Amino acid sequence: SGGNAAACHAQIYTMGALLRHGSEAQKRTYLPEIAAGRLRLQSMAVTEPEAGSDTSRITTFARKVDDGYLVNGQKVFTSRVQHSDLLLLLARTARAEDVPGKTDGMSLFLVDLRQARSAIEVRPIETMVNHETNALFITDLHLSDDALVGEEGNGFRHVLDGLNAERILIASESIGDARWFVDRSVAYAGERVVFGRPIGANQAVQFPIARAFMHAQAASLVRWQAATLFDAGASCGAEANTAKLLASEAAWEAAEMAMTTHGGSGMAVEAGIERKFREARLYLVAPVTNNLVTTYVAEHVLGLPRSYGTGGST
Template sequence: MNYSFKLSDEQKAIREGVRDSCARYPDTYWREVDERRGYPEAFVTELTKAGWLAALIPEEYGGAGLGITEASIILEEINHCGGNSGACHAQMYIMGTLLRHGNPEQKQRYLPGIASGDLRLQAFGVTEPDAGSETTRISTTAVRKGDRYIINGQKIWTSRVQHSDLMLLLARTTPYDQLKDKTKGLSVFLVDLRKAGDALEVRPILNMVNHETNQVFINNLEVPAENLIGEEGMGFRYIIDGWNAERILIAAECIGDGHWFIERAAKYTSDRIVFGKPIGANQGVQFPLARAYAAVEAADLMRYKAAALFDSGEKCGAEANMAKLLASEASWDAANACLNAHGGYGFACEYDIERKFRETRLYQVAPINNNLVLAYIGQHVLNMPKSY
């Protein structure tokens, strides 16, 4: 396969269009949202109306029918412009589960509303306090009773649930000790949060980043059987199927962050005069930024390679994982170089660096810890013994 990462005219237009949308939400907007620990409602509404969050939805359902490459450009540019796409990125990577494994009736029922903005699919209930990254050990149960499932359990780090209409929920439909293949026995449900009532108790988790995330306690939640995605017991496979898209999109966000940090630092250090010359003329300031830029550009190539493979229907597990690893590390290096270049001003909220510094740090550990990415590469790419 020939990997060409030169953007097409359409892809360039997408980048410029997203940049235009983001220009209406400058640093002061994001700073104010961060200070009050708010949700960027106006920004998410703007992106929805412009059609950016419906990028992956087929045209027949009111979306743009674009690929992961284009979706990654959208999220990258949001972060590149100083925003935080974490407020809405889940609608991109959750979408694959419904698109790939939902039945025609489910797609017709939900996708047009998601595309128009009448419905939001932003919440993803997978992680549990006693399972963490070992997803096959989750204990939330879904028991079939007639034409519905009764779900009980607990989720943690469930983001955006307070700003979503729908949630994808992974639950156990077969007890763990009854399974020979431990990857089976889990099922995915599309939960209408508007109808959940007292069956869901949401407790916000105050965290370092202004990221709306929660503990969710599920008590006898009734979900119609028609909201089961795909085949009962195959949910873990469906979730894995979406992980490659998730990693590619997160990599793109980190690349956007990396360029934001480097551009801010390059301008500041070119303008800041100390001892009669710009501080950027000092190699101790210049070289870390140059190295960070090289790392971001290298990660960007892996992002586009992974996206090209994904869009062509080829295997891309290794590339998607490496893109996430390289991009998250590159953005973190860029963040540190930018903060060091600004000195004390880097800690001042009015410069926005400390905000972005906190935001990009998240991707060392979420949505997957980089150590688990290294374990994946060691085992599945290098054919080394399993390390855990």
């Protein structure tokens, strides 16, 4: 349809951590209401201004107090929080220097935004696409003990369950975008007549369309492989990341192709190409940049030395 699915996918992947690691009481309280559409869990706050893709560097801290936790810190690029009742929040419960592993000491919390009130200041971030995202400023947010999801100090691992699902969903959206660009371009190339023949009769026009179609089909196969593994509860980090990279690149290739195929008409707002063109660009860098996907595969799949961080180039 050419619509933007970002507004729909969040409640799917944010559920992973709650489904797999939430307490029975949390599941009984929230899952039926979410399933009935009376409660929205659309948002996850992980990224911070000084941490970015290196989640181990987050500094938002949840200090243990007698009746729960007191949270202070800042988050950025927290999407859909203005349209959510609940928020999954990743915060440190132990300082990085006090734990053996760099991703240890982080905990995941389920925050009821309706009760948080002024403890969370939401500042919208304007973007080039139709995507609602925000900066959060958290000041003395009090959370009860039962807001903790899973084990204290193990929150990063709990979040990963949702992130693999997110990559598979982003891949699916990108494949849909690519196919939309291809369909629109096929129709336009068949109808647009220049110098007495449809422009689609020219190899310079039809070859890029055909290549975009084939690359989207290839990405789709890896996407289904990742989804099958995820549904089976098997390890799927390599497949989910690979699907995200291939699909986002296929979508961007198709976007470039569609803009070129439509020529000046592609710049017209009424054609819809320029809007989708801007939206497709996002997934080359979010929710994880394709450069980091590539380094993940190089290190964790192929066994090559780590190429960034301590002892490596950046």
